[in-house]
Amino acid sequence: MKIGKLEIKDRLILAPMAEITDKPFRQMARKHNAALTFTQMISARGVVRSEFRTMRKIAFSKSELPIGVQILGCEPDCIGESVKEISKYKPTVIDLNAGCPVKNVTKLGFGAALLDKPQKLGKIVSAMKKNSNGIPVSVKMRLGNRKNNALETAKIIEGEGADFITLHPKLGTQSSEDKPDWTQIAELKSKLRIPVIGNGFVFTAEDAIKMREETNCDAVMVSRGAIGNPFIFSRFEQLVKNGNAPLPTVDEIYANTLEHVEKIKIEYGRNLSGLHNAKKHIIWYFKYLNGINWLIPNVLNARSCDELAEVLEKHFEKLKNDEYPQTDVEEIKRKFKDRILFWLLDKKD
Ligand SMILES: Cc1cc2nc3c(=O)[nH]c(=O)nc-3n(C[C@H](O)[C@H](O)[C@H](O)COP(=O)(O)O)c2cc1C
Incomplete structure (x- = not known):
């Protein structure tokens, strides 16, 4: 598929994720050859008012292109104005969030x-189209909020000139554990003229191949599957080309974690905000390897970036020396899907 001049073939797209797809995260995805990355959702009103916290989330460098900026809001005038402003920075695409199911968002009439x-x-x-100065616009949507009206909605979006749609085939009322219905991606794809990107429950490069085959979607967008796993982008390309793609080695995981942490320090500094940001990503990189139950408390208790680096080095050595007992990966996979980060703090288990 093409988005403006950008050709997307046999590569994956990184989804917008609040508090996750910041610059360091996007740079890691870019390093592994993601076709396109997205900022997290950004308040249209915040852009119009030029609020510092909002504008900081839009900031991207030229080397990050191609990149999409996603906006959140519900008033056509305000959104139009925000798109005009964002278009000055020349992102590859400007996307509308019509999928976020979080109560604080939907009660304002935003998202889903x-x-x-x-x-x-x-x-x-x-x-959006009138104000984008020729920059492609798109909508990331669910099947509906309380009922499935995806086709009707998508036809209207298409009729108003959107360049593509991303579908996460669930209702706004469904939770992160509920499996999306991929057949709905196939359905929409068969009924629209504009490209349809599929999203939902793609945790491995193999899943992405499966989604593409089962739905005929124009491209696949990955969200949770990319957390602690930028390798998903390069593995997908390898799988398509060669039919196989080795999993990353412990050395590769360690090297990429160190690189990600360095980028976090550049972006946020070595202060508390940098430290906390680094902690969650370190845990995510190692979540499916042995020793995660040793790593979590030691990472969480680290009080400085230097202490964190020591913990990480020790963990790497222990992994290399095979010092840990076998981890129940399936259990961790289930918990991660359920709660992304907060399972770490779940004392009930
Ligand atoms: C922590 C987190 C933050 C998210 N933030 C956004 C967001 O800012 N904008 C958006 O459109 N979707 C957001 N999503 C939804 C994802 O982009 C995606 O649609 C959803 O997670 C389903 O894909 P997955 O099953 O591959 O994770 C977020 C999801 C997660 C887990």
């Missing part, structure tokens, strides 16, 4: 709540 009002959503897309 937009799917209850397809006509209004159409007006938003029209305003």
Whole structure:
């Protein structure tokens, strides 16, 4: 598929994820050859008011291109104005969030709540198109908020000139554990003229191949599957080309973790904000390897970036020397899907 001048073939797209797809994360995905990355969702009102915290989330460097900026809001005028402002920075695409199911978001009429009002959503897309200065616009949507009205909504979005749609085939009322219905991606793809990107429950490069085959989608967007796993992007390309792709070695995981942490320090500094950010990513990189139960408390208790580096080095050595007992990976996979990070702190288990 093509997004403006960008050709996306046999490569994966990184999804927008709040508090996760910041610059260091996107740079790691880019290093592993993601076709396109996204900022996290950004308040349209914050852009219009030029709020510092919002504008900082948009900041991207030229070397990060191609990149998409995702906006959140519900008023066509405000969204149109924000798109005009964002277009000055020339991202590859400007995307509208019509999928976030979080209560604090939907109660304002944002995210998945937009799917209850397809006509209004159409007006938003029209305003985006008018103000984007030729930059492609897209919508990332679910099947509906409370009921499935995906086809009706998508047709309106297409009619208003959106360049593509990303579908996460679940309702707004469904939780992160509920499996998305991939057949709905195939359904939408068969009924639209514009490209359809599939999203949902792609945790490995093999899953992405399966989604592509089963749905005929134009591209696959990865979210949780890329957390602590930028290798998913390069593995997918290798799998398509060669039919096989080795899993990353412990050395590769360690080297990429160190690189990611260095980028975090550059972005946030070696202060508390850098430290906390680094902690979660370190745990994510090693979550499916032996010794994770040793790593978690030691990482969480580290009080400086230097202490963190020592913990990491020790963990790497222990892994290399095969000092840990076997971890129940399936159990960790289940918990990670359920709660991403907070399973780490779940005392019940
Ligand atoms: C921590 C987290 C933050 C997210 N933030 C956003 C966001 O800012 N914008 C958005 O459109 N979707 C967001 N999502 C949804 C994902 O992009 C994606 O649609 C969803 O996780 C399903 O894909 P997956 O099963 O591959 O994770 C977020 C998901 C997670 C787990």
